[in-house]
Structure formats: C-alpha cells, structure tokens
Amino acid sequence: MTIEQLLIEKILPRVRRPAQYLGTEWNSVHKDFDAVPVRMVFAFPDLYEVGMSHLGLQILYGLVNQRENCLLERAFAPAVDMEAELRRAGLPLFSLESHRSLRDFDIIGFTLQYELTFSNVLNMLDLAGLPLRSADRQDDQPLVIAGGPAAYNPEPLAPFIDAFLIGEGEEALLEILDLVAEVKGDKGRASRSQLLERLVEIPGVYIPSYYSAEYTEQGWFKGIKPVHPKAPERVQRRVVRDLDTAFFPVSQLVPLSEAVHERAMLEIFRGCTRGCRFCQAGVIYRPVRERTPETLLAAAKDIIKNTGFEEVSLISLSSLDYGALDQLLPQLTLGCEATRTGISLPSLRVDSFSVKTAQGLPGRRTSVTFAPEAGTQRLRDVINKGVSEEDLFKAVEAAFEAGWFAVKLYFMVGLPTETIDDLKGIADLVNEVMQIGKSYSRGKKRPRVTVSASSFVPKAHTPFQWEGQNSRDLLTKKHQYVRDLVKRSRAEYNWHSIDTSFLEACFARGDRKLADVLETAYQKGCRFDGWSEHFRFSLWMESFQELGLDPVDYAEKTFSYDEALPWEVIDPGVSRDFLIEEHQRALAGKTTPDCRTNRCGKCGVCSSLKVANCLVKGRGE
C-alpha cells in the first residue's frame, strides 16, 4: 500500500480533525512529483491551524510553485495523536500534496517563528527518518534549511540545520533553488557537501558547520569564528528593496480544517520604524516598504475572487501607519461590498483615529485591542512606545462610543528599569479605562476590560538584548501584585505562563550548547512547548541539569557591551553602536522618534543594506 492508501484507509479514521491531513485545499498545487527536478517541502513546526495562518507560507508557496522546474509542498507538525499513528504504522512524516516522505525531497525548509517550536523541528526530522544532527546525515540526504525570525539567533539549532537563510526569502530562496538545480543536475540527489560549498556564496546564508564556537574556561561564550575559507565573518540578512514589484500570492491556500485566522491576507507594507526597544520585528524587518494602493487593490480583487474568504486582513506590523489609508480603504470597502467581504486590521494603534478607521470598515469586530505595553509614561518612554495616557483614554472613549464594550489591553511585565510604580500604573490605567466604559454604558451594558499581560523576554538584535529577564519568582510576584490591583476594578487579568517565557528567553539568547539541552529534552518527550497542554517544564529543567547547564545563566544573564554575543554572527543591518545608544537612551528615559516622519535615527540599516524607507507618499518625487 502507498502512504496515501494507508493514510486514507487506516489512519485518517483514527485521528482528530483529519481534514488537516488531506492536502486538497483550494489553490493547493499538485505537480507530478517525479517529473519536477527540484523538490522542496516547507516544514512548519507547529499545527496546521497555526501554519495555515502564516503569511510567509502563502508567499513562498505561490512563489516557488510558479516555477516550472520546482515544487514546494507543505508539512506541518503532526498533532500528538497523528504522530502516534505514524509511529505505530511505521510511516514517515509526509508532505500534504504528494503524500511523500520528507526524505524524498531535495530540500526540507523549516520556518522558525518562535523558539518554543524547536523541539518540533527535531521531531519532524526524526519522523522523516533522518538523523537529527547534520553531521550524522548522509551526503545524499535532503538539505535541511531554516529561516524566519527565530533564525536570527541560529545557535541553539546550529548542529541540526545545514544552512540558515537570514532575512526575507522572496529573492534568496529562488537563488538557493537555482543552485540546487545546478548541483543536482540529472543525478537523483545533490551531494549535500557540494551544495554547502556553493551555498556559502549566496548572501544571507549561514552554514553553522563552517564556524566554530569558542568558550572561556568558565564556559561562557567567547565568540564564533569561521573555519571555512569562504565563510564570511558575519552573515548579513537579505531584504527585498521594493515590495511593490515583489511577488505577492493572489491564489492563497484556503484551509480545509479550521485555522487560527481564516482570512485572505493582504500585506500592505513590511517593516516598522517606530522603534519599540523590546521588539525584534522592528529591527529585523527594517526599513519600511509600503506597497502602492493600486497594487494592493488589484491584489485584493484577485485574492477575494480566487479564495472566497469572508474577510481580508490588512497585514503589517502596524497597519494604521500605512501612508495611503485614505486612498486604500474607501476603494477597498467598495470592492468588498458585492461579496460582503469584511476588512480587518490585525491590531489597532492606540489613538482615536485608529478606532474611527476600524469603525468604518465592513465586517464584524466584537472587541478592540490596544497595546500600551507599560503602565507609566516613564516606562513607556524607556521602551520607546510612543503612546501617552491621553492617547489611550481617547482611543478607549472612541471605542466605547462606537459601541464596543469589550476592550483588551496588552501589557508587558518585567521590563528593564521597572518599579512598583510602573506596576501600579497598569492598574491605574485599567481602572481609568473601566470608569470611562461605565460613563458610556450608563448602566446598560457592563464594559468588559481584559488585561493580557506577558513577561518581558529579551530578544537578540534589540536594544534590550543585553538585559537579563527577571527571575521567575520575581515575575510571579509582579503578576500577582498587578492582578490583585486590577481585580479591584473588576477587569479580567490573564498572564502568560512564566515558565514558558523563561524557556523562550533561554533560547532567544542561547548559544550552541543549548542544542544538547534541546536534543535531550526532545528525547525525553518534549513537543509543542508553546502549548500549555503539552508543555512539560520539569523535563526541560532535568535536561539542563543533566548537561550541567543552568538555564538561569541564559535567561537572566545581563551582558556587558564588551562581551561577544552568540547571535552576532548574524548581521541584521542595524549597527551594534545604534543598539547600544538606544539601550542607553532607554536607561535615561529618552525617546527616539520614528524616522519615517522625523530625521534619520542612524540605525545603519539603509547604508549597510543599501535600502531606504519606501513610502507611498514620497514615491515618484
């Protein structure tokens, strides 16, 4: 029996939500596997419902499958029940389209969206029947590559991945595929070692086996040195200069099994220069590149026609900052009218303009979400979140006035320089928001205010990369303190698992030694660590202990400026000097304006990557 027959007859009847394994979504591409020379599988190390909501998948899927000599199929992390069925039946992890083993592909490409999917990466390699470590894989086995935001600190995954692609994939992935086609020729499979020898020449490619990590006698990280003549000292990230002419998928996959977000995706711009100092995306996607309204309207029309989705979402890091909303929205609304397609904005800026804009859009919206992130003006200045108390109150008033009685507020606890006043400040803000709500409801409908609080996780390549995370005990006390205050105003307080944030911090700033911890924890059974129902913190702690490492040394370590950082082998384009200056300005409570509307902040991206902010308003001038 083929995998397909076994799957249909024996396995699908036994697993939950079998539709996620069918692979026959509308707009899925089914090529003749044996007739296509270069075959890649896009491996998403999380569930179908998460991966199918991911824009990067849609972009690369459309881009690669457009090419006649390539195919790109999908594989998601199988749910726990599916994994058990596969292992019981002795079946490999397969791609959704051709139902082929991952081993049959030339390239397995993982996207790393989040550190807590790393154990799933190992599990997917194992389910494919491949040795976990590159060094243990045979020369003719598939090339394993990885990209995405969590690849900006590739070190914890270094021994498992043959090559990382740092930065945007629209151009670089095609270069990689061309190279594979060339090296493979008419052989059955390209030699991995030969491929790597050539891949090292492609900008943005980091080959960890071409580097050696050094440690001090005490075991602290000392630096990474190239050990291969062609390997660059630092690998600079790739960036697409003009997004308006870049590929954008208009035949997006329509999920068969329900995804987290069921909607068409319209990426209106990439990059954000607001400069929140905790935010990694704000660094690694710089500069801002807006698409023109004409391009977007044409794409939206095709996407709606080709998918039949109920809603189109305007995707970016901060969609209300798009420079031509006044042109885009009225026309888009008009275009959506006949098919009753809704328009959504993934998050709102904290001001009344945002709320009024959202109010004018077709479609449902049951609640509004704002992210003030910190409780006092002082701390908001430290993190460079350009939001004032007045902005928030006006935004909230506008929301209540528009009839939204459910308001969600995002805060971060454990930020650098935080004091008890800042925590109290969160409760004060929440209380004020509740009072505003009550004044609008006039006793009719009780306002619902939900606070969603996360714990600060220092991320690589941000001004806060040197800062240690608060201890777990301290974070627990802080969250409890805020919760007790917030409850008095009868708002709901939810906080993310502290253990999860702790582990995320370890890996976000970890070095190569964590690879052993990861492998041990995986062998002990860790999977889906980002899911509270699967997260087994004690197994992680055991693994650290067995390897003689202390996770606290990773999560809570405060680096000094003269120390080498494990992720500095990656060059995000933003200069180290800028990050240091931003860190110092943060500690001094000084804000830095957005370079879109103010003078250049000298972050270094434009000069080092030879790009520039590309704004609709300035185009053609």
Add this chain to the structure above:
Amino acid sequence: MPRYRLEYMKKDIARYLSHRELMTTLQRAMKRATFPLTYTMGHHPRPKLSFGPPLAVGVAGLREYMDLELDREISTLEYLQLLNDHLPPGLRAQDLVKLDPGEMSLGKFINCACYRIEAGSAISAISWEQLFNKLEEEYPGLTEGLLKWCANPVEGYLEVLMQEGQGGVSLRTLLDALNQGIGTTLLLPSLVTRTALFHLAKGLLTDPLKKYTRPL
C-alpha cells in the same frame, strides 16, 4: 428572493470533512463561483444557506442537500457547472433546482436516511434478527428508529433505513451498538456511506428534489 436546492456528493477523501468544515468549504466555493448569494442583515452578514442533516466526520454522502437563497434567478445548468469548477476534490454538485415558493425547509422535509455500512467479513455469519433484538434491550428505541435493514453477506455490507432527526437514533449509536453486538471495534464511520435522504409520509419515500416517490 428565489430559493434553490442543491444536491451534492461528499465522498473519497472529502468524507473526512466535518460538517462545519463542509459548510465553510461549500460557502467559499459558491462565492468563488459567483453565486448571487443573499445575506443576513446586520454587522455580521452570512449568506442565507441551510443544510440538510449533518454527516459525521468520516461518513460519505452520495445525495446530500442544501438550500440557498439568491438575489436573482440563475441558469441552474450554468451555475451547477460553475460550482463544480470551484469545488475541491471529493465534493461534487449533482443537481440544482429552483424551489416552489412555500416549499418545506430541508430540516422539516427530511425525516429518514439510508446508510450503507461496509462491514466486510464481520457481518457474514451473523443473525441480524437476533442481534438487533438483543441490542434493543441495551439501546432502547434502536429498532424502532430502524425502519428497514438488509444485510448482504456476499458483498459484505449492511444497509439500513433510519429515522433522521427527532425520534431517531444517531448513526454513532448504531455503530456503537453493532460493534458491541458483534464484539469488534471495526465499524468506523469511514466505512459508512449515507446513500440517500428522504421524506417519509404515509408509507411513501420522497427524495428532496421530488424526482421520485416510492413505497417504503
């Protein structure tokens, strides 16, 4: 607004769609196929579609139905083709007819269903009469809901005509009862096909497109 009734098939791998997934899939296919759908009022407009009795995940359906309200009359032949051009594998639109005004809704009309269970060798040596009598004690109402059954030991299937909706037993209950009675766990929903849906009145079965009527 004119109402139409669609007869469609859900088989092969599409049998693994849940009812909810199926509804979404059909709705999006109709949007792609440019059906002039009408929508409910309010902030959250939904197309006016109504579906026949749901099928469990894994169960195929050869003659399934849904009603749709459109904002104008359409050429049923043309739109049947358009819809088929926009359906994923395993789903097939078979017929589309305009309903008379005042026609009963699917929910009211359909009151019985015919299932075929591919039981393989599990069924050959069984006395079904005895089995059902025995099961009636543990699953009260089982035989009452079973209007008719016949077993084909040569081809290895069991066919049952059951009351659907109020007063009937669910397919899940029937499968549980059969598995227990035979002493297996082999009868999974993926071995079941709903072959037809009917309106039963005065001993006569009528299909939802009213193309034929036959005695029970």
